[in-house]
Amino acid sequence: MRVLGSAAGGGFPQWNCTCPPCRAARAGSRRCTPRTQSSIAVSADRRQWFLFNASPDIRSQIECFPDLHPDDGRVVRLAAVLLTDAELDHTLGLLLMREGRGLEVHATESVHETLTAGTGVLRTLEAYCPVKWQPVLPGAEVSLGDGLCYRAFDVPTDKALRFPGAATHGRVVGYRLTDAGSGRSMVYLPCAQRLDADVLGELDGCSALLVDGTCWRDDEMPRLGLASKTSRGMGHVPIDGPGGSLEVLSPLPIDRKVYIHINNTNPVLFEDSPERRRLDRHGIEVAVDGLEFHI
Known part of the structure; x- marks a missing residue:
């Protein structure tokens, strides 16, 4: 698994933002690493890759990862794109892939x-x-070849629809990927408004989890005077606070827990912050572009 991008929409620093992390990233005044918008690539053999979400930064992300470069025979190593939702930061990259001979896109009926x-x-x-x-049919096992398969699962959300008319079921999904040889699994869940019993059940027995880490606090954006919406109102469970993901996920026996889809306002972007130290004590990582690990 390779993290191509680890930031939420707009990337980090965000072009129009003067929040503390964005200012620090531009000035180099604190330890924080710039990030592109979130996407990961997964492979069973390092020859054929599957992209999960296609961010607007896809061109630079592919250029930074030689395994995705075409070989001398112009064979493209990217087999398909799997979408978790229809958000622009997860789909605009599809338009940048228009030069290809064709594209296979896995998506729910609502997202499509x-x-x-x-x-x-x-x-x-x-x-x-x-x-x-x-x-994509939540609950169905789908083979991706070479012993790799996925099962999507519905992630409930009541975030306001920007484009009325789409089905409410399947607006957001997570993916559980399993290696048939080892039986080990990882879960990719970059957007989750709440971690209810059904969603937590999908994490049972997984070896690695990449999970929504958009905001530290539910009122993070209003506190900074940047927006009126809360983290949950934008469709993302906050890390801290009652019912936050840190409280819910810390006790789970998962070998590797990694926050991804980090908003530019989140103080965990500061590598020397108290919030980052709290995550360290709980053994939870913060994704950075280029992070790789094997399941």
């Missing part, structure tokens, strides 16, 4: 409908290259 009739991302892409839609 939003990207076709709502944002128009897939409709536009189809004007440039063939797009093969593979419907």
Whole structure:
């Protein structure tokens, strides 16, 4: 598994933001590493890769990862793109892949409908290259070849719809990927409004978890005067506080827990912050672009 991008929408630092982490990143005044918008790549053999979400930073992310470069025979190593939702920071990169001979996209019916009739991302892409839609059905086991398979699961959300008309079921999903040889699994869950019993059940027995780490506090954005919406209102469970992900995830016996999709306002971006030290004490990592590990 390779983290191509670890930041939330807008990246870090965000182009129009003067929050403390963005200012520090530009000035170099504190230890914090710039990040591109979140996406990961997964492979069973390091020859064929599957992309989970396609961020607007996909070109630079691929250039930074030689395993995704085409070989001398112009064989593209990227087999398919799997989407967790229809958010722009997870889908605009599809348009940057229009030069390919074709693209296979795994998405739920709700996400497909939003990207076709709502944002128009897939409709536009189809004007440039063939797009093969593979419907994602939560709960179904799907083989990706070479002993790698996935099972998507529904992640409930009541975040306001930007494009009315899409089905409410399947708006957001997580993915559990399993290696048939070892039987070991990892879960990719970059967007979760709440970690309820059903979602936690999907984590049972996994070896690694990449999970939504967007905001530290629920009121992080209002406190900074940047927005009126809370973290949960934007569709993301906060790390800290009652019912926060740190409280819920800390006791779980998962070998590797990693926060991903980090918003530019989150103080865990500071490597010397008290919030980062709290995560260290609980054995939870903060993803950075280029992080790799094996399951």
